[in-house]
Amino acid sequence: MDENKKAPEFENTIVQIETSELLAKAIELKKQGRRLSQACAAYCEEKLELSYSFADDENFGLLTLRLVLDKETKVTSISEIFPYAAFYENEMKELFGVNIELIEPDYKNKLYRIREEAPFLK
Amino acid sequence: MAVMKFIPTALKNLFSKPVTTGYPFEPAVFPERARGHISIEIDSCIGWGMCVKACPLGALTVDKLKGTWEINRFDCVVCGYCVEKCPKKCLSVQTGYQTPGADKQKALYTKSPEVLKAEEEKRKEIVRKAAEAKKAKENGEK
Amino acid sequence: MKKRSIVPYGPQHPVLPEPIHLDLVIEDEKIVEAIPSIGFVHRGLESLVQKRDFNQMVYVAERVCGICSFGHGFGYCEAVEKIMGVEVPGRAKYLRTIWFELSRLHSHLLWLGLLADGFGFENLFYQCWRIREKVLDVLELTTGGRVIFSVNKIGGVLKDVDEDMLAAVKDMLDKIELELKPIVKTFREEKTVRSRLDGVGVLTKQQAHDLGCAGPFARASGIKSDMRKMGYAAYGELDFDIITSDVGDSYARCDVRIGELFQSISIIRQAIEKLPTGDIAVPVKGNPDGEAFIRIEQPRGEAVYYVKGTGTPFINRMRVRTPTFANLAGLCETLKGADYADVGLLILTIDPCISCTER
Structure with missing residues (x-):
């Protein structure tokens, strides 16, 4: 395929931030009119990696905030800023055992009706 | 907005032939590529076990010495990855489904006695x- | 305060094709709040990625769901290809586009049928599924599978399509375009249908944005978002518009999906016209090392794939964020204030695919 036929590149970056910065960054991105595209956790080498992806519908950008933390570290929920983040955060909490505080609404391990607690944390 | 928009279609269907096939009285027709089940030409199998490693479900077992190839049809989803990986191309995806059986068992394929004897x-x-080569080497060293 | 009661809805319910459970807080016959819970078909496929090598995982990823299966395999392949820097040949890109649009066709036809079934129009339901059968036949002819195709692999596709098959696809498109006309007319003009759909479960544009909705559900509320416009696979070279509606009620969602049926037909025709010749796959060496986010447009909306490789054949993490998961918040919002009798219909209008959602 020749050069001009290639699909155009869109913003798709991962920025590592501190746990305490998350709320401020989320507010900033909300003001830019972005929406939370997804949030997920990964467990790698005894560390939890949290990814919050914010999508820009105007120009197809995707900015991912990356938090690297220990199992015990507490994270404050962004569900006050993005209400639907509650689903993603409950999912992280139930599947990976991430210590997320102040989720509204907190489903208390009842979003996923599974028997095992934190099955992906291995 | 109107009512009874669907009447012509419904009436047309009432007086036309069914679109379904009258299986089992008529044979089911499969296109050439349809993934029905995995089959093996067991005599050309060399028992390397590439298919066993490839199978995402662990439905296959191979015994090189006994010359057997076993598939658990209940686990197999006919993805065709074993066929792609087979070095001798003795595996293939066939059309048509397996006939139902009375009990749950694995399908076992064994090489014919002549091939086994030759092997x-x-x-x-x-x-x-x-052994000869070893002997010759030892003799040479002496 | 009026008396409130909680009605459990699902996981087994005649209107639900898949298990989702909702606790409905109702006041008389009006829904005050809906609390969803999922996980009845949670299989932990995301965790299986650590035990299967990355080539095998294509087949597992495809089996995340039975209806949007091609999209899952495709999204996973795109993510791994992006990590490994593999450029897929042009013909493979076009074939992927054709199959993706065919799967969108059959998914939308399935949804239209289920919707008709949801409001009790059995005959219309069978009409939609009869047309869908033609799409499935063509898919079986070209790929070998009716809903799970197993044609993707890292670096391209496994099966090539010859002229006869392309002719069969074109022939099928002409046929279903004709057959769709009376069906679409019924959906758009029949009074009994419209009375069940008009003004039910309205979601405004602002609400849809605030709740992070995706896909036809968001487009029906006027949000112009379609990941196909990012130009992955061959979509960058094909001509199509984003179909939106400003109304945001159940009928708008139906209308948008009907529009997308004809759009898909047009995209497939264009792709067949432009289908280049050449290889269908490139050889891939090495193991994925790195991470990538990929967004694609599934029949149900934007899906996000995240793959994190560690340089071994086993991938550390695969994440599938499915459109239904994003639309759960929107669903709970539309349910608020709805009649109890409309609940089944409203759940259907987001086109729920629960098996994808739970993985």
Whole structure:
């Protein structure tokens, strides 16, 4: 395929931030009119990696905030800023055992009706 | 907005032939590529076990010495990855589904006695040759 | 305060094709709040990625769901290809586009049928599924599978399509375009249908944005978002518009999906016209090392794939964020204030695919 036929590149970056910065960054991105595209956790080498992806519908950008933390570290929920983040955060909490505080609404391990607690944390 | 918009279609259907096939009275027709089940030409299998490693579900077992190839049809989803990986191309995806059976069992394929005998002799030959070579080497060293 | 009661809805319910459970807080016959819970078909496929090598995982990823299966395999392949820097040949890109649009066709036809079934129009339901059968036949002819195709692999596709098959696809498109006309007319003009759909479960544009909705559900509320416009696979070279509606009620969602049926037909025709010749796959060496986010447009909306490789054949993490998961918040919002009798219909209008959602 020749050069001009290639699909155009869109913003798709991962920025590592501190746990305490998350709320401020989320507010900033909300003001830019972005929406939370997804949030997920990964467990790698005894560390939890949290990814919050914010999508820009105007120009197809995707900015991912990356938090690297220990199992015990507490994270404050962004569900006050993005209400639907509650689903993603409950999912992280139930599947990976991430210590997320102040989720509204907190489903208390009842979003996923599974028997095992934190099955992906291995 | 109107009512009874669907009447012509419904009436047309009432007086037309069914679109379904009258299986089992009429045979089911499969296109050439349809993934029905995995089959094997067991005599050309060399028992490397590439298919066993490839199978995402662990439905296959191979025994090189006994010359057997076993598939658990209940686990197999006919993805065709074993067929792609087979070095001798003795595996293939066939159209048509398996006939139902009375009990749950694995399908076992064994090589024909002639092929097994030939392989056994070949192995013995290799062992003999290796022993000879070893002897020759030892003699040479002396 | 009026008396409130909680009605459990699902996981087994005649209107639900898949298990989702909702606790409905109702006041008389009006829904005050809906609390969803999922996980009845949670299989932990995301965790299986650590035990299967990355080539095998294509087949597992495809089996995340039975209806949007091609999209899952495709999204996973795109993510791994992006990590490994593999450029897929042009013909493979076009074939992927054709199959993706065919799967969108059959998914939308399935949804239209289920919707008709949801409001009790059995005959219309069978009409939609009869047309869908033609799409499935063509898919079986070209790929070998009716809903799970197993044609993707890292670096391209496994099966090529010859002229006869392309002719069969074109022939099928002409046929279903004709057959769709009376069906679409019924959906758009029949009074009994419209009375069940008009003004039910309205979601405004602002609400849809605030709740992070995706896909036809968001487009029906006027949000112009379609990941196909990012130009992955061959979509960058094909001509199509984003179909939106400003109304945001159940009928708008139906209308948008009907529009997308004809859009898909047009995209497939264009792709067949432009289908280049050449290889269908490139050889891939090495193991994925790195991470990538990929967004694609599934029949149900934007899906996000995240793959994190560690340089071994086993991938550390695969994440599938499915459109239904994003639309759960929107669903709970539309349910608020709805009649109890409309609940089944409203759940259907987001086109729920629960098996994808739970993985």
